[in-house]
Amino acid sequence: MRIILLGPPGSGKGTQGDLISRKYGFPRISTGDILRRAVRERMALGLRAEAMMNKGELVSDDIVQDLVRQRIAAEDCRRGYVLDGFPRNVPQAEALETMDPGRRELALELMVDLELLLQRLGARLVCPACHALYSREIQPPRTAGVCDACGGALLSREDDRPEVIAERVRVYLRESEPLRAYYQSRKAYAAITAAGPVPEVFDLIAARVDRELGMSGTPQGRGRE
Numbered sequence: 001m002r003i004i005l006l007g008p009p010g011s012g013k014g015t016q017g018d019l020i021s022r023k024y025g026f027p028r029i030s031t032g033d034i035l036r037r038a039v040r041e042r043m044a045l046g047l048r049a050e051a052m053m054n055k056g057e058l059v060s061d062d063i064v065q066d067l068v069r070q071r072i073a074a075e076d077c078r079r080g081y082v083l084d085g086f087p088r089n090v091p092q093a094e095a096l097e098t099m100d101p102g103r104r105e106l107a108l109e110l111m112v113d114l115e116l117l118l119q120r121l122g123a124r125l126v127c128p129a130c131h132a133l134y135s136r137e138i139q140p141p142r143t144a145g146v147c148d149a150c151g152g153a154l155l156s157r158e159d160d161r162p163e164v165i166a167e168r169v170r171v172y173l174r175e176s177e178p179l180r181a182y183y184q185s186r187k188a189y190a191a192i193t194a195a196g197p198v199p200e201v202f203d204l205i206a207a208r209v210d211r212e213l214g215m216s217g218t219p220q221g222r223g224r225e
């Protein structure tokens with residue numbers, strides 16, 4: 001089974017992806033996280049992606065597809081995986097099906113209104129040491145500016161600056177409609193109301209995933225799903 005999280009930046013894909021990963025034991029694969037690490041570590045991949053990321057634009061399909069192809073070939077993805085931030089357009093969705101054909105899939109689109117997400121993104125803080133996420137408003141750290149988990153000094157993400165946020169949302173709006181239609185046509189799409197508190201949103205997601213897993217009749221843990 002592969003779970004594909006769709007939704008604009010700031011809709012909670014990372015947080016919900018982690019919860020899904022914990023409950024179902026599927027690794028969460030975030031192309032954004034992998035790319036940011038490559039940028040930090042000054043890897044060739046990062047150097048190729050950095051300029052586009054800093055502008056809020058998509059990096060080339062080839063780069064992200066290679067990265068996902070390698071990651072999902074790993075043993076921990078055999079039973080399933082959660083994709084956060086990939087696919088971002090229909091060519092990427094088609095490439096995903098080609099690299100891992102016939103796997104059952106469920107695309108969940110986290111629906112939030114634009115105003116709420118701009119507020120969330122502007123308030124987002126990240127720990128550069130352990131990558132924990134916080135929000136100045138919704139989920140503040142116990143001590144302002146300090147990571148609860150490791151004591152690191154929290155920063156705003158480079159691409160959470162207002163002008164870059166606007167571009168990231170614009171890119172999302174442009175690509176989301178065809179992607180939604182693609183998964184709808186495959187009968188693998190569900191919209192999730194994601195404006196509420198994290199546990200409520202997760203309950204909606206888990207109910208949908210349970211339904212999907214229940215329909216297969218395939219016991220979890222028995223080979224590839």
Ligand code: AMP
Binds near residue numbers: 033052058061085
């Ligand atoms: P994210 O953390 O998912 O918002 O991704 C941060 C940035 O990484 C995006 O604004 C893009 O520049 C790049 N990126 C992440 N995933 C993809 C993807 N599937 N296709 C193209 N660019 C991506």
